[in-house]
Amino acid sequence: MVKCWYFNDDGTDQRLAHQHDPVQLVDLEKLTEKTGVLYWKIDADNYENEGKLSEIRKERGYTYMDCIECCPEKLENYEDKLRSFFLEHIHADEEIRFVLDGSGYFDCRDIDDQWIRIQVTKGDLITLPAGIYHRFTLDEKNYIKAMRLFVGEPVWTPINRPADDHPARKTYIQLANDNFQQTISQSA
Template identity: 60%
Template sequence: MLASGKDPREEVLQAWYMDDSTEDQRLPHHREPKEFVSLEQLDELGVLSWRLDADNYETDEGLKKIREEHGYSYMDFCEVSPEKLPNYEEKIKNFFEEHLHTDEEIRYCVAGSGYFDVRDRNDAWIRVWLKKGGLIVLPAGIYHRFTLDSDNYIKAMRLFVGDPVWTPFNRPHDHLPARKEYLQAFVQKERSDHAVDAAA
């Protein structure tokens, strides 16, 4: 935490509830009035985040520590932009299909920015804006999607435990063990916590 009490992650990560508009997916899609989502609310959905030094990612002790603690042995880079990504239009369309993975999705933005949309417990979309220096971990089993913002560019480090498996399972895939485990850990747990609060 900074002395001012502001979480340093807020400079590289912002989140808000999305409107229902079908306009260009790269627009912010804020609700009216705007409804921001705190980093604590994201934590409660299993979405972890850090702020790191993107200019020195090769030597960054913070990144090294996260990789060691979480066992992220694999690393590569992915550049998404109309110029850099082959079959860009098709790929960006696929990234924006709602899906889940059976492993964590770990992305560290070292340049540019983009949107990771995740579902909350009531199935509403939360848009997470990841900027340079932000590292985000989406838990296995969470429904999500990705798109660029209107700057049309992100360079992200992809991390993984062991050999990478990037298979997307487009919704609905509720029968998968990863989905059931996610619901148990983050959705049903929260509901039972609230039921206890209400009974107290």
């Protein structure tokens, strides 16, 4: 099961857990309520036969998928890529990731502009809504293999903060003001 907590920005290595003392945990219901992020647990070793990923893809219109491995041996310009993934940004479309192996962290801004750190591990599938400020980093294991899913053709363009005038951000803010009811009902 995914673990989430409020991020403690103590200036140390981004790949560390960055938890407050005591830890300020965020449960899944609160995560969705505060960010619109959706989560599913899927059998990463048997997802083709399990059928859950197929159902989610069909329901949400995810038509394109590929896989990426992030580690020093497999990702060209690894250090530069890791730094760029950790820059705060939005996308015009949802960001969907299914962790096939390894682990890492997605950080998302909640509706109060506080960072929530989401630890993803094998079997976790998360959907970050279009327009949410977020970033990604590996953890200290320096390895993740993830399936990237998209509605239609993939769009890789990050829009760095500030992007408050971007249409996706404005829509996101409206959904946040409506307490993400549309997002929550779509995941039910």
